[in-house]
Amino acid sequence: MSNIVEDELSRPSIFRDESKLSIDYVPEHLPHRENELKQLASIFRVILEKPGNCQRVIITGNVGTGKTALAKNFGNQITTIASKRGINLQYNHINCRRERASFTILSRVVQIFNPSIPRRGFSTEELLQIMKEILEEEDMHIILTLDELDFLLRREGEELLYSLIRLFDEQLNAVQRISIIGIMRSEALFRGLDSSIISSLQQNIIRLKEYSASQLETILAERVKEAFYLGTITNEEITFIAEIAAKQGDARYALEILWRAGKIAESQSKMRVLPEHIRKAKSDIHPVVRKDALRDLPVQQKVLLLAVSRALNTEKAYATTSEVKRIYRIVCEEYNVRPRRHTQFWEYLNELVKQGIITTKISGEGIKGKTTLISLPDIPASILEQEILNLLGGV
Structure with a gap:
């Protein structure tokens, strides 16, 4: 029986040093700053x-x-x-x-x-x-x-x-x-x-202003030299990523697409990053809610966010707090976490609002009585659910 891990690690890589694409890496030269x-x-x-x-x-x-x-x-x-x-x-x-x-x-x-x-x-x-x-x-x-x-x-x-x-x-x-x-x-x-x-x-x-497409192109080109082997990604692909990320002016988003496109290429045993890898990478990433923001949430807020994503993962724009609270208790039991009482629940909810991950509003016509409605303005519920599940994997 072959050693799966050893086989995987022995495969050639297109990355010279993928840590150079990490958000924690600080290059010696900062283009356009x-x-x-x-x-x-x-x-x-x-x-x-x-x-x-x-x-x-x-x-x-x-x-x-x-x-x-x-x-x-x-x-x-x-x-x-x-x-x-x-x-x-x-x-x-x-x-x-x-x-x-x-x-x-x-x-x-x-x-x-x-x-x-x-x-x-x-x-x-x-x-x-x-x-x-x-x-x-x-x-x-x-x-x-x-x-x-x-x-x-x-x-x-x-x-x-x-x-x-x-x-x-x-x-x-x-x-x-x-x-x-x-x-x-x-x-x-x-x-x-x-x-x-x-x-x-x-x-x-x-x-600091948002980066333009040409500025992002410069940033990406410099990181490619540090992170990839020569010839594994061309100027055409770099320009393509820069144009995608320029809508947000976000260098982190551009670098995440670049890294993920490289990993997709490797998973397909390709020794070049192709436009199709970039398209797939973009579809896997949502630029507004960053992974590092989700990662740094306390466990209780992650659990609550998982409940919100599940409540909204049924083609609904809004979920009531009672719906979310019911699912929250189920998720707490699933992860062996003690559910918090009403006041603490609301504090966690307000924290997520302050961070811009969820929004809340008071219900209007069509709903009996007054209740708070919860929504996800910037990320599909299914994607958020998967991200939180990955983060809670070690809990």
Whole structure:
């Protein structure tokens, strides 16, 4: 009997290094973001020339416009330059959606500095003080990037941001050791923030526009050189993918199509990516609800989302909350998860609304009484159901 795994692994691949297509990979060169890199360098110049100063920047833009890559690329470059100048500057990148709360964000930052510090047992205020002491003792300066900051602001408000900005304000003329880069999809949440936070943040806002087809083509061409063997994908296919993704201006979407098209070609034992592979890849992906957003949801919200997708997987535009709740209890039993009570159920529902995965509205004519109707505006229920099932496979 042949070894299936060994046979599969011994097959030739069209990929030189498929990790270069991952959303977590940050290339050394960022096409079409050179001006924004120059802006960041200009803003943060003062913290290298006069350590003890700090800066705060907001980077905004839709999904796939390169916000995270821009910040990480800049962080890599400026810390290298600081090290050459003998300045102890660290760059820390925290995803607020993944860490989910102020406490876990601070705990993660503190553990980066000192891994021996336990993750539990401290309050938020104590963690802030520990961070302050470490920075002073090590004569360290940090650039702390809060990615998906809008998620944290919706969930908890501005308290952590305020505390970080004011951490060194107790002492007169204190050395400022924390610079902040906030990454957000839009500036809309600014309106409700404390005026002191607004004044310290709105001076430096870098707005990223969606990529055009020609810009996406450049990005894809550079990644192809890193990820694929020569001759496995031509300029024609690269242009085809760029034109598809240009409707959203989304580089992540373009790279996901490219990666998936390559995997489809390999599954068919082809040594070239063909237009038909790209078409199939596009049909398998929905550009609005990203897999990383679904992956980072807590188990309870995944279970609830599975219930929503099943309630709507019958050619219906809307499902009532009572329908969803009934299916939710069944799904909880299926995955051995304790169903939450009414209040917690609604909190989970509202979280999914805030993240733009589902929408809700009050029923109108044709339905007896007033009830909340739930819908999926941006992804077919069948596709969402399969994605959640895959994610819950390990639960």
